Amino acid sequence: MRLADSLWTEWKIALRFLLDNRMQTLLITFGIAVGSAVIVFITALITGLQANVIERTLGTQAHIRILPPDEVNRILPADEVSWSLVLESPRAQRLRSIINWQDIRDVLDQDTQILAVSPVISGPAIARRGVARASVALLGIDPPRYQRIIPLANDLIAGRFVVGAGNAVIGKELARDLGLGIGDKLRLDAGEGREAVVDVAGIFELGVRELDARYVYLDLKQAQTLLDLPGGITVIDTTVAEIFEADRIARRLARLTGLRAESWMETNGQLLNALSSQSMTTEMIRVFVGISVAFGIASVLAVSVVQRTREIGILRAMGSPRGQILRVFLLQGGLLGLLGSACGGGVGWGLVQVFNLFGPRLFEIPVDPTLVPLAMLVATITGVLAAAMPARRAARYDPAVAIRYV
């Protein structure tokens, strides 16, 4: 007999057995549904939360920053027969440019793993207005390139995003501290007599206090003059397509350029740690809920196999092969998993929508359209696996003994 024909019968028997035990089926389906709802909801919540945190973190920083290597003392190695005792005082790291940065930029532009490249010059300065002073970080940028690293124009709360020709864009906190509005003048002092007066063209709010209080954007040329690095830049910011590959890509870029490459993963180690332990917790919840669902299915089917001993015996007596009995119960497990997870998946999805509508509204949880189908698939497979033990037991019944069972 073809398997498809046999499956027709098995499908029919499995369905009837489930319908016949309506109460049991209903209860275990409810149990599976609760489990699946929890899994779907918590998965969506945590995935959404993590995506949100990462998005916020990366919204205000480059994925990989390429910096000039640290300056170190060169110590002549001692000759083979003598020892050298070295007392070293570390070098002060003065502001200096990346050599040949134009070439490096061009090479990075061609790199397929890198989405955006933006040379930046940055250095410290004092901002003054009247008697008020604030220490700031000057950032000389090439606006179109920089926009692709941090879309600053989206974060403007006043004015326009223009730098150059004596214009600067500053953060909201700095504007408040110095009482600055659009069109006001701001004096920047980078030390050693290098000073400039700029117009405030735009005010941004990135939502990170440190940045909003310190960043002053200028164009490359003006910043280079102020920081006394004509034609130089101090860092190349890049973004990559695969954010979790940033570490690996950074190492590759370091080898490629001979410079220092810092990935966001390195600079946000704490955050990543927190996220991964959160993921682990979620994973554990999922596994344990999955296990209890599996045990629920297994125990219901184990009871059902005992209850149906005689009927199994009759089926076997009528010529039903062992494999058919096995599949009847595997199918029941799969059906319970599918049915329960379909209900539970729907409920979980609904919970996410409720959370989005009425929750704390800190962030929106997007539900991956594959999440519920995936949960259903996993639950179905879990059901089949959970059914394996009872099903094998049913298939092994000796028909002569099973028929006499009361």
Place this chain on the structure above:
Amino acid sequence: MSEPTIKRAGEVLRLDQVRKAFNVGTPLETEVLHGIDLSLCRGELAALIGPSGSGKSTLLNLIGLLDAPSSGELYLLGQATRDSDDEARTRLRNQVIGFVFQFHHLISAFSVLENVLMPLMIRHGKPSSADIELARGLLDEVGLSAFADKKPTQISGGQQQRVAIARALVTRPPLLLADEPTGNLDTRTAQSVFELFHRINAQFGCAVLVVTHDPRLAADCARTIQLVDGLVVSDEANPSSR
């Protein structure tokens, strides 16, 4: 397998020195059947009688391939079965044997009609319209066409037994086995079930072996086989049968 198969014309079943012991290898080991020789031909209707505990059900289970003999050989349609595996025995059960159990044993999750169709569904999946027609015909034959869509729990014991007979016949088996099919029925209903066996036997020509305690019902059968303490003590034709 070396034994020559001397097959009588139309022989459906032959037992050759069949023994059956239970709990083999334990202190509780008991031999229930002590070497049974028996054969049954096409169109024969035989009653198997004997006191309780004489081994009738054990014998029927062996013939129905639900259990295997401890020694001896059992031929179904001339085919030796001792060395066949579970798969082959299962197939033979479906194709050669119709079994009516003492306690009718319908499957409660299915309707009367579906119960009758079950052996065919096991054999080839979704029943064809010819299958359904056949099953309805058999239900008609046992006088239950009006109950086709009822659940087994909604009909009486006698009716359930008749459904079980229809189910045993739906594959048109060459051999019909019935283990005390009337054991828990009143005399009149038992009578009508036996009527049915006679009619089916005449109509389909299948061999019927039926266990009964009722001497009057047995006397009605063409042949009576008596089993006492695991041995066939008499096997004779009934002159009084029709």
